[in-house]
Amino acid sequence: MGEIESAHALEQGLGKALARVGLAPPTGLARLTGGATMESWRFSSGSDGFVLRRAPSLAFMQGRPFGHASEAAIIRAAHDAGVTAPEVIVELRPDDGIGSGFVMRALPGTPDPRAILAMEKPERLLREAARNLARIHVLRPQALPEDLPEMDYGEAVEGLAGQFEEAGRDRPIVALGLRWLRENLPERVEPVLNHGDFRLGNLLAEDSHLTGVLDWELAHFGDRHEDLAYGCMAVWRFSRVDRPALGLGALQDYVAAYEAESGMRVDAGRFRYWLVYRTVWWALGCLRNANMWRSGEDRMLERVVISRRTSEQELDLLLLLEEDAPEEEQARRIPPANDPLEAEGEASVGEIATAVAEWLSTIKDSVEGHDRFQLAVARNALGMIARNDVVGIHGEDAMLALDLLDGEVSLATPGLLAMLRRAALDKLAADVPKYPMLALARAKWTGEE
Structure with missing residues (x-):
């Protein structure tokens, strides 16, 4: 196969x-x-x-x-x-x-988020996406397969907690998110069909028109707000973190177009809940990719690289949850970054990774198609190794994660938010330094541009 x-x-x-x-x-x-x-x-x-x-x-x-x-x-x-x-x-x-x-x-158009974001009329694309999502949500169960599952909110959260346990339960910010999800679990509403992966990357567009909705493998019955919130995650806005709705425009415009088509009101509280839920979900999904590779289930290079994108979701999660911290904790200065380690003697692991990445760059024009894509993934992986080696990033504190999960400490604990902010910045700078939300968070938390 x-x-x-x-x-x-x-x-x-x-x-x-x-x-x-x-x-x-x-x-x-x-x-x-x-x-x-x-x-x-x-x-x-x-x-x-x-x-x-x-x-x-x-x-x-x-x-x-x-x-x-x-x-x-x-x-x-x-x-x-x-x-x-x-x-x-x-x-x-x-x-x-x-x-x-x-x-x-085959449908016309491109799924490339950056090409879509560069189109002349993103606001029109946003309205068409909202109308499509509303049409998905009114599909009746009688028209759909009988084995399509319905999400039980509590079971879903505990399923994430089980994944966290399997992944080593050593990520404090993910533990903080799991605790928040348990404490803020919403009441069940009448379920609708959720696409499950409605975001840039799974949408086709051409000439500022939506031409396709792809990748339905995560479809299920559940809260419509989960679908609405998922595409608005920071990670799916790509370079346009200033456009909260799918990277295409303002959230109020997205909601207005959805409400006009569906006849249903969007609840801001439920929207925020599912935004947090899906951020935790994707953080753990990224971690799970490493186990898929280790087990031999799928040895694609992308698996190990995607696993390191957990740090993107940790930073986004902290940006979502920090507003619940006391004002004095939100205003507290974060600790300074560690100075880079100086290399001596024989080449370090990071230096070797850099050398291999530089060599790969010399042959990129001789490969094409999926192999060219894999070469780019390989260079990203080597860059992660090199940056982690330079700054000396260490594993997260498992005891702190357990304390957060159990509620022994919280965002009200003096100094904790500042420490988590510092850790999130350092880890993401090593893993994915070009992630757009990193610059935004660094400016917000440290005042640095």
């Missing part, structure tokens, strides 16, 4: 699937870049373009709430209801010999 399959085997299996719906064998099969969860392959059949979406392995599908057949059925229902979703053509079968997945008709 996955990376070890030959292009010939993939073409043969795909040809079998296409033949079932009267389409010609595939040509021009090429792996699309990105896709840390599922694989995407672009190809032609006759004069038309299509995309194969499939799992990297059959083992990868084990334990998931539903399979590709149900995902395809959800997309079909959304497409029929006027959502800008792809047209599903055919699902893979076991005798196709190429695993689990389905084929969709």
